[in-house]
Amino acid sequence: MSQPxxxxxxxxxxxxxxxxxxxxxxxxxxxxxxxxxxKLEAKLLWGANGRPDAVKYHLTDPALAATLRxxxxxxxxxxxxxxxxxxxxxxxxxxxxxxRCTLSVKYLGSSLVAVDCLNQGIQISKGTNALPCIYAxxxxxxxxxxIRLRSLDDKxxx
Amino acid sequence: MPDQPENPSDxxxxxLAQEGDMRAFEELVAxxxxxxxxxxxxxxxxxxxxxxLSQDAWVKGWQRLGQFQGDSSFVTWMTRIVINLCLxxxxxxxxxxxxxLEAMEEEPGGVEGHIPDLAAPNPTEGLERAEARARINxxxxxxxxxxxxxxxxHEFEQMEYKEIAKKMKCSVGTVMxxxxxxxxxxxxxxxxxxxxxxx
Amino acid sequence: xxxxxxxxxxxxxxxxxxxxxxxxxxxxxxxxxxxxxxAAELQAIKxxxxxxxxxxxxxxxxxxxxxxxxxxIQRESVDRPLLGPSWTERFRRxxxxxxxxxxxxxxxxxxxxxxxxxxxxxxQVSGMADDYTPRTFRDNPSGINFVVFQANPQPSAVSAGxxxxxxxxxxxxxxxxxx
Numbered sequence: 001m002s003q004p005x006x007x008x009x010x011x012x013x014x015x016x017x018x019x020x021x022x023x024x025x026x027x028x029x030x031x032x033x034x035x036x037x038x039k040l041e042a043k044l045l046w047g048a049n050g051r052p053d054a055v056k057y058h059l060t061d062p063a064l065a066a067t068l069r070x071x072x073x074x075x076x077x078x079x080x081x082x083x084x085x086x087x088x089x090x091x092x093x094x095x096x097x098x099x100r101c102t103l104s105v106k107y108l109g110s111s112l113v114a115v116d117c118l119n120q121g122i123q124i125s126k127g128t129n130a131l132p133c134i135y136a137x138x139x140x141x142x143x144x145x146x147i148r149l150r151s152l153d154d155k156x157x158x
Numbered sequence: 159m160p161d162q163p164e165n166p167s168d169x170x171x172x173x174l175a176q177e178g179d180m181r182a183f184e185e186l187v188a189x190x191x192x193x194x195x196x197x198x199x200x201x202x203x204x205x206x207x208x209x210x211l212s213q214d215a216w217v218k219g220w221q222r223l224g225q226f227q228g229d230s231s232f233v234t235w236m237t238r239i240v241i242n243l244c245l246x247x248x249x250x251x252x253x254x255x256x257x258x259l260e261a262m263e264e265e266p267g268g269v270e271g272h273i274p275d276l277a278a279p280n281p282t283e284g285l286e287r288a289e290a291r292a293r294i295n296x297x298x299x300x301x302x303x304x305x306x307x308x309x310x311x312h313e314f315e316q317m318e319y320k321e322i323a324k325k326m327k328c329s330v331g332t333v334m335x336x337x338x339x340x341x342x343x344x345x346x347x348x349x350x351x352x353x354x355x356x357x
Numbered sequence: 358x359x360x361x362x363x364x365x366x367x368x369x370x371x372x373x374x375x376x377x378x379x380x381x382x383x384x385x386x387x388x389x390x391x392x393x394x395x396a397a398e399l400q401a402i403k404x405x406x407x408x409x410x411x412x413x414x415x416x417x418x419x420x421x422x423x424x425x426x427x428x429x430i431q432r433e434s435v436d437r438p439l440l441g442p443s444w445t446e447r448f449r450r451x452x453x454x455x456x457x458x459x460x461x462x463x464x465x466x467x468x469x470x471x472x473x474x475x476x477x478x479x480x481q482v483s484g485m486a487d488d489y490t491p492r493t494f495r496d497n498p499s500g501i502n503f504v505v506f507q508a509n510p511q512p513s514a515v516s517a518g519x520x521x522x523x524x525x526x527x528x529x530x531x532x533x534x535x536x
Contacts, residue, residue, distance in 0.1 A: 192412055
């Protein structure tokens with residue numbers, strides 16, 4: 001006949017069990033397998049104050065405009081190009097936003113992309129970013145350009 | 159002093175130079191200086207810079223002679239040294255302009271590309287070789303440094319995309335884009351020269 | 358034609374494609390007139406460049422050119438005395454202990470990564486145009502990571518009257534400032 005477990009030992013075992021359970025819950029879940037393909041949206045925008053007559057493009061959506069106004073000084077943000085591309089994991093695709101601006105985007109998984117910015121074949125930057133991300137720069141006439149990249153599977157983030 | 163052959167091969171001269179024979183190295187310089195200088199000139203498009211860089215390359219060649227294993231010809235090895243020096247210098251000179259950033263929005267949206275319409279094929283057909291070379295040289299001079307570099311490394315040094323990417327410290331995709339733009343631009347320039355010639 | 362196809366045609370002509378893709382490119386060039394014209398143009402340029410390089414002679418006499426090289430070699434051999442073992446030999450001496458330390462660090466890193474929360478904000482960008490520096494920051498309300506290319510201040514711009522650079526809460530600074 002087996003001996004009954006001593007109360008102290010039972011408490012110890014229970015405490016260890018609870019501790020293990022707490023640790024398991026606190027530890028991050030195993031990362032979900034990355035999606036096979038990235039559905040990328042690339043948007044080229046132009047930031048300016050006022051509404052120049054020459055502009056024939058429409059304003060971007062209010063949420064994105066609000067984000068840009070929060071961080072930059074321009075009032076109006078116009079959409080120039082809006083493209084979608086499907087990029088398989090660990091593969092690159094060229095995304096041509098204008099005749100002079102092409103991105104080479106490689107999907108690394110887990111919302112990470114490696115982005116090379118090319119202007120007429122000349123690389124002006126390279127880096128790794130988490131989506132969503134926005135590249136920005138100023139123009140000589142004190143307007144600005146923006147390139148927003150985001151996953152179409154995560155439209156909650158503007 | 160042992161007799162030297164009247165016309166020693168590069169292999170013999172390199173071996174002697176590796177043992178410290180400066181005269182052997184001088185002979186190598188005399189034999190191949192035009193080729194090395196020419197490569198520097200084609201990349202820098204400036205006589206003074208090409209002279210300085212080609213001479214720096216020879217100095218480096220002397221210092222690194224112990225590393226030359228004979229995997230390639232000596233002149234190829236020296237050409238690689240001068241290419242690396244030119245690439246370093248070009249980066250230092252920072253010829254890539256930020257106008258590429260502003261230019262993206264000079265004409266918002268409907269930017270007419272600088273890539274010309276497809277030019278007629280055989281841009282140097284019917285020309286004497288010397289004239290063809292001169293026209294190509296003139297056209298190459300009008301390319302941006304990055305485009306010209308990619309073209310030189312691929313067409314004249316027979317490097318593959320990956321090797322060019324490593325040399326130019328960029329991605330293979332960038333190399334491909336640069337080559338593409340360089341070739342199209344060259345085609346357009348040569349077509350323009352042909353039209354000028356007819357007028 | 359899409360840029361990807363244009364580059365593929367080029368890669369085909371340059372012999373950079375594996376067999377299956379090369380065949381696809383060949384069929385494209387055969388079937389589409391625009392592709393055929395582009396391929397012809399690219400090939401024509403390749404042909405024109407073949408054996409077209411001009412060899413430019415050194416614009417100095419042999420003796421003068423060599424004298425400068427010789428002087429530089431002698432100067433550098435004086436300025437840089439021999440340091441004993443080459444850097445490769447020095448490296449090899451440290452290789453074993455370094456390799457051991459690296460292996461231990463790798464094991465620790467893997468172990469630690471098991472307990473690290475998944476990285477959600479990651480920006481690592483380098484600029485290739487030296488007149489501009491990329492600056493990164495995160496806009497927390499929207500969760501968007503920004504990369505802003507700022508013009509490097511020119512020497513004249515740092516004198517009195519230059520636009521001040523403001524610093525954001527995260528320590529990054531930018532010249533595209535909110536008014």
